[in-house]
Amino acid sequence: MSTLPWNVLIVLSLSASTWEIRTLYTSGSSSPKCVVTLMLEIAPSFWGRWKRRHSNFDKSIPFALLSQVAGIREYFAANPALTSELPSTVVKSKASETLIIQSEHEDSELGDEFYDALTRALVETSELVTNSSPVTVDPSHFHGTLHRAKTQNDQNSWSAPGGEKFMIRGKTYLTDYHKVVGGDPLLELLAVDWFKVNERFDSVALHPKSLVQSEAAKKLPFILVINLQVPAKPNYNLVMYYAAERPVNKDSLLGRFIDGTDAYRDARFKLIPSIVEGYWMVKRAVGTKACLLGKAVTCNYLRQDNFLEIDVDIGSSSVARSIIGLVLGYVTSIVVDLAILIEAKEEKELPEYILGTVRLNRVNPDSAVSI
Template sequence: MLEQHKRLDGNCKTVLAKSVGVIDATADTVFEVILSTDQQKRYEWDTLICDLELVESYDGHYDVVYGTYDSKYLSRWHSKQDFVFSRQWFRGQDGTYTILQCPAVHKKKLQVPGYRRAKVNPSSWEIRNLNTSMPPNSPRCLVTHTLEIDSASWCRWKNNQNSKFQRSIPHALLFQVAGLKEYIAANPALHHENATTVVHSKISDASISSAEYEDEMQDEFYDAITADSSTSDEESDDDQKLVLQEPRVKLKNISWAITTLALKRTAAPDLSEELNPHVTPITIPSDLHGSLRKGKDDNDTNCWDSPTGKGFKIRGKNYLKDSSKVVGGDPLLRLVGVDWLTVDKSVDRIALHPKCLVQSEAGKKLPFILVINLQVPAKPNYSLVLYYAADRPINKDSLLAKFVDGSDAFRDSRFKLIPSIVEGYWMVKRAVGTKACLLGKAVTCKYFRQDNFLEIDVDIGSSSVARSVIGLVLGYVTSLVVDLAILIEAKEESELPEYILGTVRLNRLKLESAVPLED
């Protein structure tokens, strides 16, 4: 089944078209087929691309590919066309693959005589395993191919009867999902084949249920090209929906369903016991600050703010029974300062630096400070340091106390981050996603407990996948509004529902505004 959605980006003047299909194979298998450059196999499911050649590969998560389009398909232009594009791929902790494809230039593949160099449309693939009621030896996955199209070309196809979108290269690219479906269906060995080149990542969450994609499971073509142009791609993508919107389900008992959904939306954790309820809260000083200033309003840039938790989904009270998630509430800890620093090399234990907020007179008087030091690999290297303060001491019997004073192994298994790109280029949104990540399982985290603080040093460069994603983010950082939520993952009944430790909004940061960390 194919599905196409339209999105007009007011900033980039582009349209996003989407092709969706359910394929009878594992996500690993489909990922392998898409990445393969074998000409004979490729031609069985891709009628547009004639040849592909791997030019260079980096870190096992990024490569550059040279290819040519089928001259028969392009005969009306009376020319041969070739192209060069880069591919980045990631495997999430839930087993979902994301592949990002962008036009590229490479010194090994300059202009070829007799060919006209074409610019590849930026696109992405998402491949998710589906849990179905079918036998366990019948794997299925949902494949989504999203393609960026210039709005001028789109309008020309839409308004000119003599210029058919069905005859265009973007249309042929979107039909690759249908080609994959037919190719795998015609090769039974692929239905149960396990991939050999898997992006290594520890899987913590179950695959998505096929009930969420019940409509997509039907073999029919759905055309949404004529939909209202105000409908954004994010509104049509399940991962990008507002968290107040529930998955599509069949309601067998309406009154029961309404009650359940209401409970999901209103259930809130009791935070009164996380901090010592017998101690009078102090007034956190307003003169605490870091090198990055707090924003004045939503239109301010190169600044930070601390949003509520309403933009995040976290585990609800009944999560262990029905995997239900709820809208996050207000953070337990208050964000009091942010440092945006340049460093020669990654710096641990930054809280001990004499000019750090923690070492200020006001900082020393706070009952507790959580310091998150996000070490960003680049040239130069950066550190984004977040300071979260409590107005009372931690309750010794709380989950927070178990985390703060627990073992590194316990912390690694519980330290969770949820990202969200509020504003920004759609491909960056695809790369970052909105899924919770156990940072201690994805990258190297070091913990330093002393006096009234706990510092967590997060080495983003310790993972080639994380390095690749952060490299893409830094390329667009001046146009991004990024929200992050930090929490301790709840795994026991007594720990539910989850609560958010702290949040931060980074509003269109400027790389050059980072200040050097003085010795």
């Protein structure tokens, strides 16, 4: 029976530990409680046989993690006066890179299961003016700093997946909370920009070199610009440009969102994330629940000419900042899908539909372009 030599090199990929704190709701108890989880993800290479024979790793590491969590429990048991009136608190320690909080803004609606839809819900909307001739949207006329994927394995790129992997509110959601498989996005993704800046970059669409200012873009009936402002050193901007082939019906849900008040937009602007490939810890942090971005972080809106720009200040929330910090640490090994939609709150607005989607494949921060 062969054995590994004593001097074999064991390669371990060890991520920083991550704390997860979730509120625990218990009936008949007035005292606040929570569940605390400490996670450590390890990606080993060629060490299984060595670990089984010569290491107490399976016992020592879990014991060390459990001891840290138990220490927190004992500390609060000895200091019952230590309570917080805030819905969540972010604390960082030397031993952990990020803390994941179950935020009050997470979609916690009853019955939020992922139901398998046997057939795609028939979405009949009047979001666009159907009696208007469609404008041909030629993607070759639009270019961003992040290139479009040519193959499925093309890294540091973007693509436009369909909505089949996202669950959205169905026609009967207000009565039974059932969700259905999303259909094709209403808007077409034109291009994606990946910028790095020293200061926060607002109003991207007004920049002279912006895609929106091109002659081809000015001919489009409507463009939705999503500017995700990522806090880091340097700061990053992930900018997505979506276009409609027909004018937007002003009386539709999209029309009311475009020309509505900021408060109305904040209450409706929703994003659904999905980590397609990546570390389990990142999948756990990001989740797959829909998030009302206007309620979770600060969103600024710019409505001019034929476009609406939404600047999403991720750094305005300590929770979002911690999660995006974790994601940035692994971004070169992550494939993430995002879906953008307007939340339907009334029966006449159901079923929901997806405005646009994007897939980001192992984006490299070093490839961001200075502007």
